[in-house]
Amino acid sequence: MGRSPCCEKVGLKKGPWTPEEDQKLLAYIEEHGHGSWRALPAKAGLQRCGKSCRLRWTNYLRPDIKRGKFTLQEEQSIIQLHALLGNRWSAIATHLSKRTDNEIKNHWNTHLKKRLTKMGIDPVSHKPKNDAILCTKSQSKTVANLSHMAQWESARLEAEARLVKQSRLRCTNSYEKQVQPIVSSTSSYKLSIPVSGAPTRCFDILKAWNNVWGNKHNDVNGGNENEDLESPTSTVSTIGVIESSTSFFEFARGNSSGSCNDGTMGEECDEEWECKTNNQAANSIPGFTGMSSTDNNKEHVPRGYFLETFTDLLLSSSGSSNHHNVQAGGESIIRLEPNEDNNNDYEDNNKNYWNNILNLVNSSLQDPPLF
DNA sequence: AACCCCGACAACCGCGTATTA
DNA sequence: ATAATACGCGGTTGTCGGGGT
CATH class of the missing domain: 1.10.10 (Arc Repressor Mutant, subunit A)
Structure with a gap:
């Protein structure tokens, strides 16, 4: 054709x-x-x-476009959503109201991608570059489950993004009808689309996963290892999950040294980020104060320097000396010592990571874009 | 002052897909 | 069912301004 x-x-x-x-x-x-x-x-x-x-x-x-520097929250949102969605800029943009996909794409290519690279994180896979496969069975299973859920959630996010856009179109159409009723006399939208403002039921996978964690957290390794995580469905309860996790933004802003006063990531912040993350890449050099194992055992994301904690989440690593980076099979992930404590660390970190994405997206749903 | 380099961002291009006839 | 059309997305390129030499 x-x-x-x-x-x-x-x-x-x-x-x-x-x-x-x-x-x-x-x-x-x-x-x-x-x-x-x-x-x-x-x-x-x-x-x-x-x-x-x-x-x-x-x-x-477009009048609803926000211009200017990206805030810390926006940058973090982009990174997390990119980890989940990949280069689906349009889908990412639906969760960052007032930012266009083009702007997000440009910002990613000119800033965030480079920063992650400097941090030693592959901007495509969002994994540390020189790490390896987990060697224990339960860890491998956890990784497989996470990957599985990420795929599901990614698909859901895309679907949701489509709905948001359809909703926008609908709103735009209403607007056009108002300003010029003549033109739109023939247009009709037959889809029954959730109106902006009505929270879309979504991220049930994350929530289900979270529930699973809540229920099985203490016996992940002791439980039935043969029990595969079922592919979550959208019928899982969405109540009582979000409260269990502290907003990532909250701790990101909790330390004034970690962000600029105006909330933006200026050059100075870049420098500091780079400095800090180089420390991270250097694998716990003296002075590194990343996520401690004690913190990891808590239900919430620890407060502290944003980049340390964020990269910790990305890397799923702890500040302790018990983890190693190993490489195998082209895949790279953090390998923890195969003891129960570290398994819990690893799993808690993953949980926190997904909690953060969950919080992020839920917050975006509570403030839906108007267009 | 002139030139060069580089980063940032706006804009374009080609393709995939949804819609319509 | 098929072809034509329009739109949207993501990758890429072009342009501009600032900084360095």
């Missing part, structure tokens, strides 16, 4: 938009809505293709 060009290429302007063009596009959409992007440029008097207009609108002119 051949593909026709999105628009006539001849005579169309390319490159940066001028303020005049912005004004034309803005004025037209405010008055008429965008309608068909293909037809918009002619109607708005723009020598641009519809695609270019759409991009300009969605990435720059």
